Amino acid sequence: MTRDNSAGGKPSVIIIGGGIAGLAAGCYAQMSGMDTRILEKHVLPGGCCTAWSREGYIFDYCIEWLIGTAPGNEANQVWRELGALDGKAITNFEMFNRVVDENEREVTFYNDPDRLQQHLLEISPADAQLIKSFCRDLRRFLRLDLFPFLKPPPLKTLPEKLDVLRKVLPAFFLFWRTSATQMDDFTAKFRDPLLRRALPNVFFQDHECFPLLPYLYNMACAYHGNAGFPQGGSLGLARSVESRYTELGGEISYRARVERVLVEDDRAVGVELKNGDRLYADHVISACDGNTTIYRFLDGKYTSPAIDELYTEMLGKPGVVYPSMVSAFVGVDGDLSPEAPHSTTYLLSEQDSAVLPCVLQDSLVVQLRSRYWPGCAPPGKSLFHCTYFSEFGYWRELRTRNRREYWSEKRKVAEFVRAFLEKRYPGVGGRIEVVDVATPTTNHRYTGNHNGSILGWMGFTEADDLATALVEKQRMRLPGLAGFSMAGQWVSGGGLIKAAASGRFVTQYLCEELGIPFQAWESTGGQAWRPDMLGHLPQLDVRPMQLTEEA
Structure with missing residues (x-):
């Protein structure tokens, strides 16, 4: 894009970062009548949602479960609009995870609350009250249908807000209680040492600051087949969204490393690449690392005390950023x-x-x-x-x-x-x-990503709360800077569905600013997934890992 390229009168948008958030923003902007170009520093789409290969093996880096794999909810609608699951089989498991201690004692976290309760009671009858409480709450979560991924709260109409209240109010006490009870505090009451140590590892690693709510929510999703694994894995998901984006007319450039955002009269007008090229657009969306965006691309000129606290002080605090x-x-x-x-x-x-x-x-x-x-x-x-x-x-x-x-x-x-x-x-x-x-x-x-973090801000922390408040106040923009927005895990929080939804949200805010209707429709791609759709798979390191004979 150059200064003279108006794309036939369409608003032009440059998107920094070809991860899931950037790809989603590109798809929704294209559907809403904009002309977009994504700039990605790597040779593949997806960001952390990626894979690489060696000797015929595909090393899938990201997805362990994906919220939205079952039909009939907002998360699944987002993936259908992005073409992410087109033609793909979904693998579901009857258990979320198994935990084994040093003495080979083991516990299996089944998604079915009845089976889980029976299994846990066999391990520790002495913890019956706590076990039954956890499984009772899991049954309650099975009846809920709350997937707020289609529209950001500030843009919802009064009827839409009332509809959310109608769904939330009957379960308000359940949400409040399970979000106020830390998993560590809950497990500390268990008599059995295996259960005490195992429960925080339902999500494979201990997320430390998490309360009960996300455990129950995700296990309930898995029970309904709504937290499965899509054929093609992480890179397959990214490739499908990339295909949807290019079919909608979007352009993506790889090995395109942005050095700074070009600003004139407090308005973003484009970007400068590492090779010196300058690209111009009516609007710039950054869907990459938040600290890099604010303090390197923009020299820290467009911040506030809250933003400085979040992207400088919080980054150094233990327990607020995913390791x-x-x-x-x-x-x-x-x-x-x-x-x-x-x-x-x-x-x-x-x-x-x-x-x-x-x-x-x-x-x-x-x-x-x-x-x-x-x-x-x-x-x-x-x-x-x-x-x-x-x-x-x-x-x-x-x-x-x-x-x-x-x-x-x-x-x-x-x-x-x-x-x-x-x-x-x-x-x-x-x-x-x-x-x-x-x-x-x-x-x-x-x-x-800052310090190689896999998911950005940890949920249910002061950083997560501050980021949410900033999104609702600033509408994914920076104070004093026009023509610029941010999306991705450093804005919306970690998780692929949140990243994809942030691309939808940032486009909705932009449509409101431009006075044009936001548009989205489902992909009609029905072609069965094939492994060759992954495209070229690089090796991240040329040197293979050599093992000693005695290992």
């Missing part, structure tokens, strides 16, 4: 037993935690990803994804100071995972064909 993660993908020749669970969180012993480099929560999540989507492994083979929360600063310092030592620590991760899997799946160690380790610095290099 970064180490991922180890392990490709194995042969199939595993059908009884092998799709996901298990192992609570590590002190000895194991001392060996695994920079593990934050003394736990390791082991997921059999080939059970989620068979296409991620070659026929007759299996793929594990092993993850744990880790410290970005540790890996950044290593990679900056001593690249050889950095690779040595990655090798330690690979060797630990190989030995760990061999212990739990005898014979697997000798059948491993490939191991690929991604650290928090890998995430940072390819997405630009």
Whole structure:
């Protein structure tokens, strides 16, 4: 886009970032009659919602469950409008996760509250009152239908607000009580040490500051098949939305690294790329890292005390930003037993935690990803994804100071995972064909997310509350700057459906500003999904991970 390119009178929009939020904003802006261009620094769409490949294995980085996979709710409508699930089968599981402690005691978190209650009571009859309370609340959540992803609250009409109240009021006390009860406080009352430690890991890792509400909400979604795994996985989701965007007439440029937002008379007029090119538009939407956007792209000129508190002070506080993660993908020749669970969180012993480099929560999540989507492994083979929360600063310092030592620590991760899997799946160690380790610095290099964070602000924290208040007050804009908006996880909070909804919301606000109708309709793409739709899959590191023979 140049200054003279008015696209036939259509409002022109530049979108920084080709993650799910940026792609969604592009789709909705195109549907609403705008002319858009997305600028993405990587060679793939999706941001963190991505995958890469080695030796025929597809390393799916992001989706563990996706809210909105079942029809009949607002989350699913957003995905249908974006074409994200076109032609795809959905995999659903009867359990959310399994947790195993150091003594091989285990608990399975079934989505069915009746089955869950029976199972938990068998483990600890002494905790019957707490178990029945949790499962009773889960049954109540099964009856709810609250998916607020179609319109931001400030734009809702009075009848729409009254309709929300009609749905919320009968369950108000349930929402209040489960959001006011921290999971850690709830589990502290359990007598059984396994249940006390396992419940916070329903979502694979301990989210620490979460109350009961999100656990119950997501397990209820999973019970209804509304938290499944789409065929094609993370990159498949991103590719489908990218396809929808280009079919709507949008343009996306890869390897396009933005250096700054161009501003004239307190109005954003375009962007300057790293190569010096300048692109102009009537409006700019930033759907990338919030701190980078505000303090680098815009030199910190358009802030407020609240914004400065959120994007500077809060970023340094413990427990308000999701930690970064180490991922180890392990490709194995042969199939595993059908009884092998799709996901298990192992609570590590002190000895194991001392060996695994920079593990934050003394736990390791082991997921059999080939059970989620068979296409991620070659026929007759299996793929594990092993993850744990880790410290970005540790890996950044290593990679900056001593690249050889950095690779040595990655090798330690690979060797630990190989030995760990061999212990739990005898014979697997000798059948491993490939191991690929991604650290928090890998995430940072390819997405630009602050400290390699996987989801931005943690929900149910003071940062999350402040971000929500700013969105409703500023309408996803910055004070004193016209022609500019923000979307994505640093604005709306983490999670793919929230990212997609933020793209819808930012377009609705822009349509209101421009005085044009917001338009959205469902994709009609019905072509069955094929693995080749993933397109070219890069290798993030050219050097393969080498394991020692004794590992």
